[in-house]
Amino acid sequence: MKIPSSGMKDAEVFAKLDEYRKDDVDWSSGRVFGYVFDPGKEIMDFAKKVYNKFLTENALDFSVYPSLLRLENDLVAMLRDHLRGDDQVVGNFTSGGTESILLAVKAARDYFRLHRPEIETPEMILPSTAHAAFHKAAHYFGIKTVTIPVDSGTFRADVKETEKNITGNTIFMTGSAPSYTQGVIDPIAKLSDIARQKGIWFHTDACMGGFLLPYFKRLGRAVPDFDFSLPGVNSISVDLHKYAYAPKGASLILHRTPDLRKFQMFAFSRWLGYTMINPTVQSTKSGGPLAAAWAVLNYVGDDKYLEFAKNKLEATREIREGIESIPELYLLGQPEMTLLSFSSREVNIFHIIDEMHERGWYIQPSFSYQNIPANIHLSINLSNVGRTGEFISDLKESVKKAKTMPSGQLLSGVREMMDEQGEDFLENVDSLMALAGMEQGRLPERMAPVNEVLDSMSPQWREKILLEVTNRFFHP
Ligand SMILES: Cc1ncc(COP(=O)(O)O)c(C=O)c1O
Numbered sequence: 001m002k003i004p005s006s007g008m009k010d011a012e013v014f015a016k017l018d019e020y021r022k023d024d025v026d027w028s029s030g031r032v033f034g035y036v037f038d039p040g041k042e043i044m045d046f047a048k049k050v051y052n053k054f055l056t057e058n059a060l061d062f063s064v065y066p067s068l069l070r071l072e073n074d075l076v077a078m079l080r081d082h083l084r085g086d087d088q089v090v091g092n093f094t095s096g097g098t099e100s101i102l103l104a105v106k107a108a109r110d111y112f113r114l115h116r117p118e119i120e121t122p123e124m125i126l127p128s129t130a131h132a133a134f135h136k137a138a139h140y141f142g143i144k145t146v147t148i149p150v151d152s153g154t155f156r157a158d159v160k161e162t163e164k165n166i167t168g169n170t171i172f173m174t175g176s177a178p179s180y181t182q183g184v185i186d187p188i189a190k191l192s193d194i195a196r197q198k199g200i201w202f203h204t205d206a207c208m209g210g211f212l213l214p215y216f217k218r219l220g221r222a223v224p225d226f227d228f229s230l231p232g233v234n235s236i237s238v239d240l241h242k243y244a245y246a247p248k249g250a251s252l253i254l255h256r257t258p259d260l261r262k263f264q265m266f267a268f269s270r271w272l273g274y275t276m277i278n279p280t281v282q283s284t285k286s287g288g289p290l291a292a293a294w295a296v297l298n299y300v301g302d303d304k305y306l307e308f309a310k311n312k313l314e315a316t317r318e319i320r321e322g323i324e325s326i327p328e329l330y331l332l333g334q335p336e337m338t339l340l341s342f343s344s345r346e347v348n349i350f351h352i353i354d355e356m357h358e359r360g361w362y363i364q365p366s367f368s369y370q371n372i373p374a375n376i377h378l379s380i381n382l383s384n385v386g387r388t389g390e391f392i393s394d395l396k397e398s399v400k401k402a403k404t405m406p407s408g409q410l411l412s413g414v415r416e417m418m419d420e421q422g423e424d425f426l427e428n429v430d431s432l433m434a435l436a437g438m439e440q441g442r443l444p445e446r447m448a449p450v451n452e453v454l455d456s457m458s459p460q461w462r463e464k465i466l467l468e469v470t471n472r473f474f475h476p
Contacts, residue, residue, distance in 0.1 A: 029360065030387045031360050032362040033363050033378040034378070034381075037382075039308070040383075050288075050291050050292045050295035051291065052288070054287035054292070055287070057286070058286070061274075068290060071287075071294040075293060076092070076252060079210070080228070080254060083206070083228055083238065089254055089255065090255055090258045093250070093289075095250075095281070097205075097237055097242075099253075099282075100239070100251045100252065101134055102136070102140065103281065104235045105137035105138070105172060105203075106137070106263070106264055107263040107264035108172045108234075109142075109171065109263075110264075119169050120169075121169055122172075123144045123146055123169045124170070124171065124174070125162055125165055125166065125170055125173045125174075126146070126148070127157035127174075127176070128150050128370060129181060130147075130174055130176060131207070146165050148161045149161070149371075152372070156184050156185070157186040159190045162194070166200070171200060173200050173203075174205055175187065175188045175202075175205070176209075177210065177227075178208060178335075178336050178339060180208060181339070181366055181375070181377050182339070182340065185209070185213075185336050187224070188226040188230060189230055191232075192204070192231075192232030192233045201235070203234065203235045204237075205237055206236050209337050211305075212242075212243040212309060212337060212338065213337060216309060219313060221313070236253075237253055237254075238252050239252075244296065245300065246292055246297070250292070264279065265277070311382060311385045312338050314385070315338075316335070316340070319388050319391060319392065320335065320340060322388065328345075328399050329347075330344070338380040339378070340377070340380070341377045343374065347402045348402060348405065348448065348452070349402075350447065350448035350449075350455070351402035352399055353447070354402075354446045355401050356398045361394060364377045409449060410435065410436060410449035410452065410453055414432065414436075414453045426465070426468060
């Protein structure tokens, strides 16, 4: 493909884009659980207008665009109030939860490099439910991870085991409010207290719940403390592009004091260009996401967010009760917000997912890990409100149908290949993809056979194979 010699007409460009889009998940259908947080057309259209207005502004340098500095400080001020921080709490706007988490880990690493230079191999302790972004941060910043299995009944971080694993090299601990997959809140008060006593950086990952949980509390739910009201919490990540309904590219990393936040920044003047001072990972970046996030918070306002929270709480209750009414299914843990996962001892859950897909729903698989079986995750949202009855009746049908479907066929073919080829198996990812029906950059219609294969492998093999597959997909 080459750049077209003369430009296309705009209508032609849009037609092409629509053609490219035809297989995308339709987020406006109300049948998608996750990926897109849809507040409805009115707010979405408003956010797009503001995004466009600031699309061209460059947040590289606040001295050139003081408006962006002001918008960012306003957002931090609103969220530090929401998360019970005092006027020492500072923070920055980032592109998402992952960037916020990367920055928390970088800040901790650099803080300890200065204050505890004798630590040569810094370690971080992570519950097995901590988001993958922490492992990415460890990978990027050269930190050893110590992963502690969560309690297999509650799916919450195991405080005793965590404490046992603290060493002289531990610099960072975390807990989630709530965790992504099972939607439960870790014992942040206890974990952060231990961290404080031992002089370890504690980060609350409130990417999912930081915005919504305070509303749940106001609605009378028992929400344990997870925010700056706990003296051991040094930093919090809270995403605005999730339950605050800002367009994507919107999260905040908050620190208890400017002295802690300093360690997340980067300044460089030893080259022939401008002095680069980046509070966050990105350098040149559009002002669009920031302005849109600011505008959405102001436009929606507290009363409406509370009403949204009430609707989501109700929808989650309906879905949860619906799942519990299906004898073949069971919930993992006791979900505390709007995120949950469920599994089955007798039906192949990957077939359930495919059957739901056939009925127009998009739901997400999680593979088995340690002793936790493969399960189906739902992030319940405003767009799903009013569709819970339909969802549960389709889920019942899907379970019934999935029961009748065969399992393990692709798996036995792949096992044969693996047995024959051993370690060379990775060299033959192309034949594996052909066997699985992944051709010409497309996934098969039914993913259950592929998911079964991936689920049967060790996580290390899964990572290796999916990396190879992805390396092939991103190839023109
Ligand atoms: C608890 C938690 N932390 C972090 C993240 C990462 O956020 P992002 O996808 O915006 O990078 C997520 C995403 O779902 C999450 O649920």
